[in-house]
Amino acid sequence: METRRTVLAATLGAAMGTVAVLGNGSKALAGGSTRALGYRRLATVRPAVALTFDDGPDPRFTSAVLDLLAAHGARATFFVVGVGVTAHPELVRRTVAEGHEVANHTLGHERLDHLDGPGVRAQLEGGAGAISALGLGSGARPRLVRVPYGFEGAASRAELQAGGWEVARWRGCLERHLRHEDPQIAASRLAGRARPGDVLLAHDGGGPDRGPTLAALPALLGGLTARGLVVTSIGGLQAG
Numbered sequence: 243m244e245t246r247r248t249v250l251a252a253t254l255g256a257a258m259g260t261v262a263v264l265g266n267g268s269k270a271l272a273g274g275s276t277r278a279l280g281y282r283r284l285a286t287v288r289p290a291v292a293l294t295f296d297d298g299p300d301p302r303f304t305s306a307v308l309d310l311l312a313a314h315g316a317r318a319t320f321f322v323v324g325v326g327v328t329a330h331p332e333l334v335r336r337t338v339a340e341g342h343e344v345a346n347h348t349l350g351h352e353r354l355d356h357l358d359g360p361g362v363r364a365q366l367e368g369g370a371g372a373i374s375a376l377g378l379g380s381g382a383r384p385r386l387v388r389v390p391y392g393f394e395g396a397a398s399r400a401e402l403q404a405g406g407w408e409v410a411r412w413r414g415c416l417e418r419h420l421r422h423e424d425p426q427i428a429a430s431r432l433a434g435r436a437r438p439g440d441v442l443l444a445h446d447g448g449g450p451d452r453g454p455t456l457a458a459l460p461a462l463l464g465g466l467t468a469r470g471l472v473v474t475s476i477g478g479l480q481a482g
């Protein structure tokens with residue numbers, strides 16, 4: 243199975259260690275001639291997936307997501323937006339206190355492919371700085387980043403590489419399924435397709451209403467668990 247997959251980008255800077263990185267080659271290469279950074283999957287010997295939430299913290303939804311994760315004994319990585327971190331630090335503190343990982347989703351969730359180098363740097367460093375300012379210690383990993391919308395562009399690719407950022411992409415998105423499907427069906431479809439090492443994406447903020455996400459999460463978490471897949475954070479998956 244593993245031999246059919248393409249090793250996409252294992253070099254993310256010496257500071258990031260030597261985590262083996264695997265990806266779905268056909269999808270990752272479909273966007274254009276310039277290869278996207280980062281990974282959609284991680285090598286793992288455990289039957290585990292990394293669950294990630296983007297666009298929070300959001301006082302409308304983040305607490306409910308944390309409650310659901312706690313009820314299922316699951317861990318996750320939260321890619322938080324810097325301005326939200328500054329506005330709602332209590333939600334980020336709770337996230338880390340409950341064993342989850344907090345990582346960078348830039349300062350203001352702007353499209354990095356529309357910015358020049360200094361603009362990209364400001365977004366990356368600003369997002370990491372907002373997390374660091376909370377003094378959360380080992381719970382925060384400001385070098386781990388998810389690019390808003392996944393749109394990198396040449397300038398941001400250069401900045402991401404030069405800065406030694408670890409770029410996490412994703413292989414399955416819950417809200418993409420929710421556009422067309424009932425929450426229960428969307429959740430079971432995503433859970434049924436998940437493979438060990440996958441990075442799954444959901445959202446605890448950013449949209450007008452994440453009610454469908456909240457409605458789908460119990461079935462997603464239950465479905466993954468029923469398939470024997472441990473739900474953890476990216477850091478948890480990398481720790482083996």
Ligand SMILES: [Zn+2]
Binds near residue numbers: 296
């Ligand atoms: Zn986002």
